[in-house]
Amino acid sequence: MRFDVLTLFPEMFPGYLGQSLLKLAIQRGIVETGLHNxxxxxxxxxxxxxxxxxGGGPGMLLKPEPVVECVEEVRSRCSPAGRLILLxxxxxxxxxxxxxxxxxxQRLMLLCGRYEGFDQRxxxxxxxxxVxxxxxxxxxxxxxxxxxxDAVVRLIPGVLGDEQSSVEDSFSRGNRMxxxxxxxxxxxxxxxxVPEVLLSGxxxxxxxxREASRTERTESRRSDLLSAGQADSKTQAEPKTQETDSRGTKP
Incomplete structure (x- = not known):
């Protein structure tokens, strides 16, 4: 997978890209990155x-010409064009x-704003x-x-090594615990x-x-997740009804 970052401050990224799992993923060719000023x-x-x-107002806006032309050229350099994400x-x-x-x-282009944002064009x-x-x-x-x-790269096969790790994370794949x-x-x-049960084998x-621990933590820290999960389950369980026409018969 490829990440292209379009920014006014590319110097913020080399240190970040050179750390931990992301660095290894880049070295192993699983992930590619591009920085564009x-x-x-x-x-x-x-x-x-x-x-x-x-019309006046505080601050400054990013002009359309450099941003649009930067995106267009960077898009054309690699295939596929990918998804353009404006932060x-x-x-x-x-x-x-x-x-x-x-x-x-296969590719994400991340467009970073500054100042008061972008010209609407x-x-x-x-x-x-x-986003x-x-x-x-x-x-x-x-x-x-x-x-x-950071959130995306750990979901790419081969990055973590133990793929089950990302599956069990909070919020992963519909997980609301x-x-x-x-x-x-x-x-x-x-x-x-350490709780004795974890040493029992x-x-x-x-x-x-572990399931009880997950439930207790979620109830005490993020009870909203349980409410949202119950609402989703209720919606999925409700039978779908067919609409009727003015005579009360099914269309």
Whole structure:
């Protein structure tokens, strides 16, 4: 899978891309990345990419020419064109379900905003998918792009090594339960011991304990997930009825 990041600050990414599982995935050829400086497409002799908004208002806007032309050229360099994702607080909320959807793509282009955002013609001409990583405002889309890469890359086969790990994660594949409590060595630390059931070797008992731990954690920390899961189950269980015409007969 390939990630192309279009940004005014490509220098923010090398350190991030050189860490941990992502670094190994790149070295093994499972993941490819490209960093593209939007300023390289500026027509201004000083490489300016922003200007004041028409009609007045605070801040500066990213101009359409460098952004649109950057996207068009980067798109043309590799095949397939991939999905263009514009990071904005106004977009669709990013969640595990969307991460799983993105992981099925061969290529994602992540367009990072700055200042007060983009000239509307960027959206009109490029028709990107607008995505938000949460109901808050960041200084730019770079951190949001890292969030998306981080969430998506671990779902790509071969990246984690143990594929079952991502399946059992909270929120994965429709999972609406938080992950169970986990322990490692030492068996006792500051008066707190590992639950005996986890040392028993009885996999059936361990599975039951973990399920109870998941339920307790979800109820105490994110009860909204249980309510949402119950609503989904109810919707799926309700029988579908056929509409009738004005005479009360089925069409």
């Amino acid at each position: 939007i300023r390289d497409w500026s027509r201004d002799k000083h490489h300016a990419v922003d200007d004041r908004p028409f 904005t607080p106004q977009g669709r909320r990013f969640d595990q379900r969307l991460a799983e959807e993105f992981a099925l793509s 960027v959206m009109d001409l490029l028709a990107p998918e607008e 938000s990583v949460g109901d808050y405002v960041l200084n730019g889309g770079e951190v949001a792009a890292m969030v998306i890469i 938080l992950e169970h409590a986990q322990y490692t060595r030492p068996r006792e630390y500051r008066g707190r011991s 009885d996999h059936e008992q361990i599975a039951r304990w």
